[in-house]
Amino acid sequence: MIFVDACFGKETDYTPVWMMRQAGRYLPEYMEVRRKVGNFLDMTRNPEVVAEVTIQPIDILDVDAAILFSDILNLPMEMGLPLRFEKGVGPVFDKTIDTEEDIETLDSSADEKLEYVYKGVKLIRERLPEEKALIGFAGSPWTIATYMVEGRGSKQYAKIKKMVYSNPMMLHRLLAFNTKETIEYLSKQIEAGANAVMVFDSWGGALEKEKFFEFSWNYMREIAKNIKSKYPHIPVILFSKGVGLYMDEMDGEFDVVGVDWATPIDHALRIFKDNYTLQGNMEPTRLYSKTATKEAVQRIADIMKGHRHIFNLGHGILPDVPVENAKYFVNLCKELTRRG
Numbered sequence: 549m550i551f552v553d554a555c556f557g558k559e560t561d562y563t564p565v566w567m568m569r570q571a572g573r574y575l576p577e578y579m580e581v582r583r584k585v586g587n588f589l590d591m592t593r594n595p596e597v598v599a600e601v602t603i604q605p606i607d608i609l610d611v612d613a614a615i616l617f618s619d620i621l622n623l624p625m626e627m628g629l630p631l632r633f634e635k636g637v638g639p640v641f642d643k644t645i646d647t648e649e650d651i652e653t654l655d656s657s658a659d660e661k662l663e664y665v666y667k668g669v670k671l672i673r674e675r676l677p678e679e680k681a682l683i684g685f686a687g688s689p690w691t692i693a694t695y696m697v698e699g700r701g702s703k704q705y706a707k708i709k710k711m712v713y714s715n716p717m718m719l720h721r722l723l724a725f726n727t728k729e730t731i732e733y734l735s736k737q738i739e740a741g742a743n744a745v746m747v748f749d750s751w752g753g754a755l756e757k758e759k760f761f762e763f764s765w766n767y768m769r770e771i772a773k774n775i776k777s778k779y780p781h782i783p784v785i786l787f788s789k790g791v792g793l794y795m796d797e798m799d800g801e802f803d804v805v806g807v808d809w810a811t812p813i814d815h816a817l818r819i820f821k822d823n824y825t826l827q828g829n830m831e832p833t834r835l836y837s838k839t840a841t842k843e844a845v846q847r848i849a850d851i852m853k854g855h856r857h858i859f860n861l862g863h864g865i866l867p868d869v870p871v872e873n874a875k876y877f878v879n880l881c882k883e884l885t886r887r888g
Contacts, residue, residue, distance in 0.1 A: 551613040551681035552743055555783030555803045555825055557856045563849070563885035564612035565878050566683075569864030570605040571617045574871060577604050588633055592618050598668030599675060606680055608871065609878045613681040613744070614672060616737070618665055620687030620748060623733055624696050624726075626658040637700060644699040644707075651722050659732035666740040673741030683785070684742030686733050688749035689726035689771075690764035693719065705754045712759055719763065727767045731774045738779050746785035746806075747771060753790020760794055769800035776801045785827060789863065795819045809862025814851050825856035830877075832861045835869045841877050849884045859885075 787806030807828035
């Protein structure tokens with residue numbers, strides 16, 4: 549698989565490419581499935597639907613990897629926090645983690661209740677072309693904890709950051725719990741057929757540098773170390789958003805580091821060199837313009853020529869991007885980097 553080879557720094561015929569949120573609302577085929585099912589959470593809990601929408605970008609865009617269609621919040625939902633999606637707000641937990649006792653009530657077998665995810669992984673791997681990789685994923689312990697404490701998306705992160713400074717031991721306890729469950733969750737995805745796994749740290753950038761390493765990065769490193777010890781043939785990808793200035797101290801037993809659009813790719817390359825494969829990092833809104841897309845892809849290709857790289861966006865594709873522009877991006881990445 550070209551994607552897996554690139555994760556491990558092996559030479560490939562061209563630089564592989566996929567996009568975060570590639571199974572989603574910009575695809576009419578996805579919207580048709582969602583119209584029939586009606587509820588996003590119900591989609592994630594239906595293995596047949598999961599398989600269908602995960603494979604759609606492979607068929608339509610010819611990306612080199614499929615990423616499991618799911619949500620990072622399915623795991624805390626199965627820990628015992630009822631989840632709903634509110635229009636104009638997004639995901640909401642009406643029950644939140646406020647005390648030590650709340651942590652004690654969490655279900656420590658949550659990973660076992662996600663059988664619908666593993667069935668979806670198995671179906672996808674059975675139907676996916678052999679040369680295409682399947683990426684499993686989970687949210688980082690910090691990002692999941694932030695949702696569990698705040699109850700929803702946040703701009704200030706007041707509740708969770710209050711815990712960082714006023715009750716760090718309680719937060720470490722919650723993060724350790726999340727880490728254990730995440731390791732089990734990713735391990736079961738691998739056992740079901742995932743060819744790589746990715747940890748999304750969407751809110752790592754909410755923390756100042758010292759606290760980022762204490763409350764986020766170190767737990768992701770623990771996940772990577774554990775997965776690599778059990779599955780050395782499986783690439784592990786870590787992606788923290790908004791932490792470009794912290795990269796000089798980011799290391800560990802992983803294979804790929806995601807680079808967000810706000811971090812210059814040459815900055816990341818200077819720091820990581822070829823110790824890890826860099827994944828990213830085109831600004832997603834460039835996809836509104838083929839000219840802007842070509843400019844960015846050419847620049848990134850020039851910088852990363854001869855270095856370990858996987859093309860991707862620096863965050864998820866937006867729902868109103870024309871499908872033709874997404875196809876153009878994928879084809880251009882392959883065309884400009886093809887060897888020989």
